[in-house]
Amino acid sequence: MAKEENRIIVEHVYKSFDIYMDKANSLKEKLLFWNRNKKEKREVLKDINLTIKNGEAVGLIGVNGSGKSTLLKLMTKIIYPNKGKITTNGKLTSLLELGAGFHPDFSGRENIYFNASIFGLTKKQIDERLDNIIEFSELGAYIDNPVRTYSSGMYMRLAFAVAINVDADILLVDEVLAVGDQHFQEKCIAKMKELKEQGKTMVFVTHSLGTVKDFCNRAIWLNQGEIQMDGEPEPVIDAYLKATT
Amino acid sequence: MNLVKDLYNYRELLKTNIKKDVGGKYKNSVLGVLWSFINPLLQIAVYALVFQVILKSDIDNYTVYLCCGLIPWQYFSSVVLRGAATIIDNGNIIKKVYFPREILPISVVTSEGVNFLISTIIILGFVIFGGIGLSWNVLWYFLIFAIQFIVSIGVSFIVSSLTVYFRDLQHLLGIFIQLLFYATPIVYAISSVPAGLQWIVKINPMSYLIEGYRAIFYNKTMPDFQELLIALAMGIVLCIIGYFIFKKLEKKFAEEL
Numbered sequence: 001m002a003k004e005e006n007r008i009i010v011e012h013v014y015k016s017f018d019i020y021m022d023k024a025n026s027l028k029e030k031l032l033f034w035n036r037n038k039k040e041k042r043e044v045l046k047d048i049n050l051t052i053k054n055g056e057a058v059g060l061i062g063v064n065g066s067g068k069s070t071l072l073k074l075m076t077k078i079i080y081p082n083k084g085k086i087t088t089n090g091k092l093t094s095l096l097e098l099g100a101g102f103h104p105d106f107s108g109r110e111n112i113y114f115n116a117s118i119f120g121l122t123k124k125q126i127d128e129r130l131d132n133i134i135e136f137s138e139l140g141a142y143i144d145n146p147v148r149t150y151s152s153g154m155y156m157r158l159a160f161a162v163a164i165n166v167d168a169d170i171l172l173v174d175e176v177l178a179v180g181d182q183h184f185q186e187k188c189i190a191k192m193k194e195l196k197e198q199g200k201t202m203v204f205v206t207h208s209l210g211t212v213k214d215f216c217n218r219a220i221w222l223n224q225g226e227i228q229m230d231g232e233p234e235p236v237i238d239a240y241l242k243a244t245t
Numbered sequence: 246m247n248l249v250k251d252l253y254n255y256r257e258l259l260k261t262n263i264k265k266d267v268g269g270k271y272k273n274s275v276l277g278v279l280w281s282f283i284n285p286l287l288q289i290a291v292y293a294l295v296f297q298v299i300l301k302s303d304i305d306n307y308t309v310y311l312c313c314g315l316i317p318w319q320y321f322s323s324v325v326l327r328g329a330a331t332i333i334d335n336g337n338i339i340k341k342v343y344f345p346r347e348i349l350p351i352s353v354v355t356s357e358g359v360n361f362l363i364s365t366i367i368i369l370g371f372v373i374f375g376g377i378g379l380s381w382n383v384l385w386y387f388l389i390f391a392i393q394f395i396v397s398i399g400v401s402f403i404v405s406s407l408t409v410y411f412r413d414l415q416h417l418l419g420i421f422i423q424l425l426f427y428a429t430p431i432v433y434a435i436s437s438v439p440a441g442l443q444w445i446v447k448i449n450p451m452s453y454l455i456e457g458y459r460a461i462f463y464n465k466t467m468p469d470f471q472e473l474l475i476a477l478a479m480g481i482v483l484c485i486i487g488y489f490i491f492k493k494l495e496k497k498f499a500e501e502l
Contacts, residue, residue, distance in 0.1 A: 017500065028413075073499070077343040080496040096341045103265060114265065117257035118344050126257070 005089065007170050007201040008052040008075055013084035015045040015070055044070045046225045048084070054169075055199045059212035059233065061240055062222035068205040071222065072096070072172050075203065090169030090201075093119050095160065104148035108139055108158055111147050115159070119166045129165045136191070137161035138184075157184060164191055171195065174205045189215065209237050248488075251345040259348050259355075266356035281363050285316055289367075296432050304434060306463070309375040313462045314431035314455045316368050317393065320361035321400075321451055322422045328353050328401035329408045329415050336502035346495045347488075350401035358394055372462050380465040389457040389468060392477045396450045399483025406494040409501050429455060450479040 018039045045067045052058055060068045073079050074086055076094040102111045112133055116126045134143050137157045147155065163171070171192075193215065196202060206212060212219055212233050219236035221229040223243075229236045252259060289312050297307040304310050331349045332339065339346065365386070373379060408414045429451050430438070438446055446452045453476040457468035 078340065078499045092343070094342060106265070113257075114261045117255070117261045118338070118342050120254055120258070120344075122257045123260075 005054045006051050007054050007056075007089055008050075008203070009085075009087045010048050010050045010071075010075075011085045011087075013045055013048045013071075013074065013081045013086060014043070015067075015074060015079070015081050016041045016043045018042075044225050045074075045081075048225075048227060050220065050227065050230065052201060052203065054201055055196075056218050057196050057202045057216045058204070059216040059219045060203065060205045060222060061207070061209065061212060061219060061237070062228075063244060066222040067225045068222050069096075069174055072174050072203065072205050075172055088170060091120065091167070092170040092172065093163050093166050093168035094172040094174075095163045096172075096174045102147050102155070102159070105146055107146055108137075108143040108150070109134075111158070112162055115162045116166055119163075119168065121166055129167075133158075133161045133165045136165065136187075153181065153184070160188060164188075164195070169201060171200060171202045173202070175207065209241070213237060248345070248347060252348070252351070255345055255348060258344055259352055262348060262352040263356045263359070266352060267359050278363075281360055282367060285312075285319055285364055285367055288319070289315055292432055302433070306375055306377060309371045309377055310459070310463055311432060312368055312371045313459045314429070316364050317361070317455055317458050318426065318429065318431050318451065319364070320357055320393065321397065322426070323357045323360075324354055324397040324401055325404055325418055325422055326415075327357065328397075329404040329418050331401075332405050332409050332498060333412075333415075333502065340499050340502060346498060347402070347491065350405040350491075351398065353405075354394065354397045354401050358390070358397075361390070368458075368462055377463065377465070380461075382461045382465055382467055385461045385468050386458070389454055389461070389473065392457075392473060392480055393451075393454050395480035396454070396476065396483060399480055399485075399487040402484070402487030402491040406491045406498075409498055410494065425449065425451070431455060450476040450483075 019042050048071065060071065062068050070079070072094070073096065074081055075088065076092065076096070077086075077088075078094075078096075103114060106114065109130075112130060113123070113126055116129070116133075117123075121129075137143070137154075137160075139154060139158060142150070142154065147158075150158070189211070192202065196215070204212070204216065216233050219229075219231070219233040220227060221236050221240045228243075229239055289308065292311055292315065293308045296302045296311070328350050331353050332346070335349055338344075369379075369383075404414065404418060408418075428445050429449055430446060435443075435446060435452065435456065453469075453472040457473055457476075460466050460468045
C-alpha cells in the first residue's frame with residue numbers, strides 16, 4: 001500500500017442533533033402532546049474538511065462540547081452526517097467507551113471471540129490472536145470467569161487488549177487511557193507506539209496534551225464545531241492553551 | 246448485494262451472536278435447554294384442555310392437530326417479540342461499535358429458527374406416538390421452514406427498526422400477536438371460518454405455512470404448493486419493504502437509543 005494513501009477523508013461534514021425539550025416517547029404522550037414536541041437543532045459540527053493520511057497519529061483536542069467525540073463517532077459510522085461525506089479506507093477499530101459488546105454472563109474468553117468478531121475477524125484469525133490478547137490483558141486465570149465479576153480495570157484491560165490486537169489499519173480512540181493503573185497505561189502507550197511504527201493510522205480524542213505532544217505527529221484543535229487549527233502538535237497545543245487559559 | 250458482502254465479512258459475528266442467543270437464553274436456568282420442550286408442551290396441554298375437553302372440538306386427534314400449528318406459530322411469535330426488542334437490547338453495542346446492524350434481526354430469526362428445529366422433535370413425537378405415523382412427505386418440512394424463515398426476516402426488519410422510534414410498538418405487538426394467533430388456523434380448521442371472514446385468514450402468510458406443516462405431518466400429504474407460493478411471494482415483499490425501512494431508519498439508531 002502506498003504511503004501517501006488517504007485513510008480518512010472528511011468532506012464538508014455537518015452534524016446537528018435534535019435536542020428535545022420534552023420528548024414524547026410513547027403513544028400516549030405523542031397523542032396528548034403532539035404540539036408540545038418542541039425540538040431545537042444544535043449544530044455540533046460545521047463544514048469539517050480534513051484528510052488523514054496513512055501512518056499519521058492525530059490528536060483531536062478542544063474543550064468539552066467542541067465536537068471531538070462526535071467527529072470520531074462519525075468516522076466509525078456509528079452515526080451519520082446530516083450533510084457531507086466521510087470515506088474510510090482500510091479496516092477500522094474503535095475504542096469509544098470501554099467494554100463495548102461484552103456479554104456479562106459470558107467468560108472473558110467467550111467475550112474475546114464475541115468482541116473481536118464485531119470488528120470483523122473470523123474464528124481462525126481470533127484463534128491465532130487469542131494468546132496474545134490474554135497475555136496483554138494480564139487477566140491470567142480470570143479469563144474463564146464471567147465478565148460480570150470483573151473489576152472496571154479488568155474490563156478495560158480486556159477491551160483494550162482486543163482492540164489493539166485485531167490488526168486494524170485505523171485505530172480510533174476516545175479518551176480511554178484515563179482508566180487503568182500507571183503500569184497498564186504505560187504498556188498501552190508503548191503498544192500504540194509500536195503500532196504507529198508499523199504504519200498504522202491513529203486518531204485520538206484526549207485532554208492529555210502531554211500525550212499528544214509525545215505521541216502524535218499532528219494535532220487538530222476543534223472549537224465550537226469548527227477546525228480552529230491543524231498542524232504540528234507543538235504550535236497547535238500552544239495556541240490552544242493560550243486561548244483557553 | 247452489499248448486504249451479502251457485509252454478512253460474509255461479518256459471518257463470525259453472526260455465528261457468535263446466534264450461539265449467544267441459542268445458548269444464552271437458558272444459561273442460568275436449572276432446566277436449561279429443556280425449557281425448549283417444556284414450554285411448548287405446557288401450552289399444548291392448556292389449549293388441548295380448553296378446546297378439546299371443554300369446547301369439544303370435533304377434529305380427530307386434536308392434540309396432534311394443534312401441535313402442528315402451535316409449534317411453528319411459537320417460532321413466528323418469538324421472532325416478532327424478540328425481533329422488536331433486539332435493537333434496543335443491543336443499544337450499548339450499537340452506540341459504541343460499527344457493524345452491519347442487519348445482523349441483529351437476522352440472528353434473532355436464525356437462533357429462533359434453531360430453537361424451532363429442536364422443538365420440531367415435539368411434533369415428530371406427537372405424530373409418531375399419536376397414532377398418525379410418518380410419511381416421506383415430512384421432507385417438505387425444509388421447504389416450508391425456508392419460506393417461514395424468509396417471512397420472518399422481513400417481519401423482523403420492520404418491527405426491529407420501527408420499535409426504536411416508537412417504543413409502544415413493543416407492547417402493542419404483544420396484543421397484536423395474541424389477536425393474530427386467533428386469526429390463524431391453529432386451534433381451529435380453516436374450513437370452519439365463515440366465508441365473510443376468510444379474507445382475514447388469507448392475508449396472513451402464517452396461515453398458508455401452518456396449513457403446509459399440517460398437510461405434511463397431520464394429513465401425510467404433499468403441501469399445497471400454490472398456497473406456499475403465495476406465502477413465499479408475501480415473504481419476499483415483506484423482505485423488500487422491511488429492508489428498505491430498516492436501511493432508512495438505521496442511520497439514527499445510535500442517536501435514538
